[in-house]
Amino acid sequence: MKILIPLILLVFAIGQAQANNALISVKSAHDVKSTADRLEAVLKKKGMKVFNRIDHASGARSVGNSLRATELIIFGNPKIGSVLMNCAQTIAIDLPQKALIWQDGGGQVWLSYNNPALLANRHRMAGCDQILKKVTGALAKFAEVATSP
Numbered sequence: 001m002k003i004l005i006p007l008i009l010l011v012f013a014i015g016q017a018q019a020n021n022a023l024i025s026v027k028s029a030h031d032v033k034s035t036a037d038r039l040e041a042v043l044k045k046k047g048m049k050v051f052n053r054i055d056h057a058s059g060a061r062s063v064g065n066s067l068r069a070t071e072l073i074i075f076g077n078p079k080i081g082s083v084l085m086n087c088a089q090t091i092a093i094d095l096p097q098k099a100l101i102w103q104d105g106g107g108q109v110w111l112s113y114n115n116p117a118l119l120a121n122r123h124r125m126a127g128c129d130q131i132l133k134k135v136t137g138a139l140a141k142f143a144e145v146a147t148s149p
Contacts, residue, residue, distance in 0.1 A: 021118070022114065022115055022118050023114065024112065024143070025110045026110065027108060027110060027147065028109040028111055028146070029147060029149040030146075030147065031103075031109060032069035032071055032101050032102065032109050033071070035101045035109055035147060036101045036146075038145065038147075039073055039101065039111065039142060039143075039146035040053065042146060043073070043075050043142060046142070047077065048075050048076065049075060049077065050073060050075045051076065052072075052074045053071060053073050054071065054072040055070075055071050056072065057071075068102065068103040068105070069101075069103045069109075070100070070102040070103070071100075072098055072099070072100050072101075073098070073101070075096055075097055076096030080131065081095045081096065083128065083131050084125070084128060084132075087125045087126065087128035088120075088124060088126075088128075091123045091125065094114060094122075097139070098113065099112070099113045099142075099143070100112045101146075111143050111146055113139055113143065116132050116135045116136045116139065117132070117136065
């Protein structure tokens with residue numbers, strides 16, 4: 001019994017860590033630049049504002065360092081963001097949304113973004129379940145369009 005309780009607690013803790021994944025990462029069928037171009041295009045088509053696109057690998061090269069292809073796209077929609085901020089104003093630190101398109105050490109390209117459910121939990125949001133569901137669905141759709149063959 002003395003061993004069983006710590007073991008149960010360990011299994012529960014591991015399960016919680018896996019359930020609370022802060023990032024959602026989707027494999028891409030394209031290189032980093034193409035994936036980022038595709039994401040930017042679908043965002044604009046859907047009425048999102050693209051605030052900035054940062055090429056981190058280029059930044060690294062500018063100071064004599066190397067980095068695998070890595071681009072960050074910062075985007076959002078004030079109509080949605082302001083509603084979320086009214087639910088929990090501190091979420092403003094995580095808005096606008098960001099998508100990271102990056103190449104891992106094996107050459108696989110990924111599109112990663114913050115899990116909206118985790119952000120809601122982080123900021124103790126209440127009363128925004130429907131809008132969060134829409135945001136979650138939209139982010140998944142944008143990622144699918146950008147990464148699909």
